[in-house]
Amino acid sequence: YFRTEFRRSTPGRTGNSFFFVAVYLFNLSVLLAGKIYVSVRQANGDYQCKSITARFREDIWREAIVVSDQGYEVRVLAYSYFNGVYVQDGNMHDERPVYVERRKFDGAEFDKTSPNPEDPYFRMKIPARIQYCDSIGAWVFMHE
Secondary structure, X not given: OOOOOXXXXXXXXXHHHHHXXXXXXXXXXXXXXXXXXXXXXXXXXXXXXXXXXXXXXXXXXXXXXXXXXXXXXXXXXXXXXXXXXXEEEEEEEOOEEEEEEOOOOXXXXXXXXXXXXXXXXXXXXXXXXXXXXXXXXXXEEEOO
């Protein structure tokens, strides 16, 4: 077997311990400052995705209940119609960004003006949205 002996520090040698405490406090303050900086920028939305690409499966919901101006309607809903790029529009919902659908062929915003305002058959395309719902704790796909 072996034996070892440890020396006790003498009361006069506090210079080294002061140095180690100072280095520890410096490291702690640098790490906390970095964490605060990143947390503030994250709360302002600096690290959020500016756009996302959605690829829904080829599923078809044959009896989807849709709320419209005339009341409730039963329609066929093909999820793949909503594949594409969704971009942040600057709005927030439940302190999270809202992503709005873009056109499929060029990625631009949907045109919100009618070429002929008197045309009763013109239907303006309203883009779909993906937003966070705090009450259910999930991201939700919405289309009006």
